[in-house]
Amino acid sequence: MMPSNPKQYYQRFWAGHAGKLHFRAHSHHFWPDISREAQIAYWDECAKLGDDKWDKIFSETIPRTQNHIASILRLADARQIALAPNTHELSTRLLSLFLGRKSLNILTTTNEFHSWRRQFFRLMEIPNITIHQVDANNFPHDRDAFLRAMRTELAKHYDLVYLSQVFFDSGAALTDSEIVSLVAVTPESTLFAIDGYHGFAALPCCLTKLEGKVFYLGGGYKYGQGGEGVGFMVVPKGDWRPAYTGWYAEYAKLSGPTGQTVGYANDAMAFMGSTQDPSGFYRFNAVWDLFNAEGIGIPGIHDYVAGLQKTFLENLPRHFMRNWSLTPLFDPALVWHGHFLTFEASSLDLAERCLQTLNSHDILIDRRGARLRFGFGLYQDKADVMALCQRLQKLVG
Incomplete structure (x- = not known):
């Protein structure tokens, strides 16, 4: 059962933001205080174990992280979750499966996250790579048109599909059933990847029907x-041999004889890379150990955040959107939406001036292009939302 005051878990971050209203949960979510204890515990463990720490990390820490992720996504096999410092490393490793092919055809959308968009624009410079983008700019207002366009394209042959669960520049979200329906019309030979970063640990997500059929990427930086x-990637079972590889991918045989044949683990570890700072796994585990002990689950978190969003919309000053020429990119009913609300300004200049005005009054939000994002999280309460609305009221007069 959700505690009445989840804000209590984030005292150190709030102390670091005294006087400020932090509504960037979609960018840098506050960390619970217990994550600091986990960071220190990791350092102490390194001091105690030295190089022997890796055996403990691979036998205890990483499986705990995988199990937490599997529980959140309702997956049966936690071993099919690869870990990395970030999702871009994993998506690049996924792309490396196609290295050496005469051609590569990718289907994606116009509204994917910065790293992936930058990556596929660079790939488009290579003659034998073709990338088709389905326009998702109007998805917040006409999801049916977007889904029809996706189904039309999916009927064709693509080698790889890369699609967001929650679009980073609007917060508009695909439902589990919509994703299942898209995967159902995709040829079996096509690899289907879902960017779940803005959905993971925010929206109640059940991948049970998609397990073994899709790659799902997410991470611990946000929710x-x-x-x-x-960073993590859920991987279907298979004999995967990504060309971009490192020693983690065959950790179990590290002490064996070396040769010219490159071997891989027979599970998701085939997609893992090389030496990284594993302290994030310790922080992540500590947070979700705490949440499990306190009865905090994703449905409860989502309901809590949806309540904050509704409080915001009910008390948002009437003239705020009109004064800044802002258009909401969400259904006011918030039937199924990510944990940030986006308003689109009529120009980039106006969006930047609005952002700077809010930030100068210690209202911390961000923007992507002309779109302003207000993020909500477990570390806030209704008093914070009301304080936000009161500051906005003073700005519009």
């Missing part, structure tokens, strides 16, 4: 609340 270094 996972463990900070940097906990």
Whole structure:
């Protein structure tokens, strides 16, 4: 059962933001205080074990992280979860499966996250790589048109599909059933990857029907609340041999004889890389150990955040959107939406001026292009939302 005051878990971060209203949960979520204890515990463990720490990390720490992720996503096999410092490393490793192919055809959308968009724009410079983008700019207002366009394209042959669960520049979200329906019309030979970063540990997500059929990427930096270094990818079972590889991918045979044949683990570890800072796994585990002990689950978190969002919309000053020429990119009913609300300004200049005005009054939000994002999280309460609305009221007069 959700505690009445989850804000209590975040006292150190609030102390670091005294006087400020932090509504960037979608960018840098506050970390629970217990994550600091986990960071120190990791350092102490290194001091005690030295190089022997890796055996403990691979036998205890990483499986705990995988189990927490599997529980959140309702997956049966936690071993099919690869870990990395970030999701871009994993998506690049996924792309490396196609290295040496005469051609590569990718289907994605116009509204994918910065790293992936930058990556596929660079790939488009290579003659034998073709990338088709389905326009998702209007998805917040006409999801049916977007889904029809996706189904039309999916009927064609693509080698790889890369699609967001929650779009980073609007917060508009695909439902589990919508994703299942898209995967159902995708040829079996096509690899289907879902960018779940803005959905993981925020929206109640059940991958049970998709397990073994899709790659799902997410991490701990946002709603996972463990900070940097906990990128993950759910991997279907298979004999995967990504060309971009490192020693983690065959850790179990590290002490064996070496040769010219490159071996891989027979599970998701085939997609793991090389030496990284594993402290994020310790922070992530500590947070979700705490939440499990306190009865805090994803449905409860989502309901709590949805309540904050509704309080915000009910008390948002009437003239705020009109004064800044802002258009909401969400259904006011918030039937199924990510944990941030986005308003689109009529120009980049106006969006930047609005952002700077809010930040100068210690209202911390961010923007992507002309779109302003207000993020909500477990570390806030209704008093924070009301304080936000009161400051906005003073700005509009």
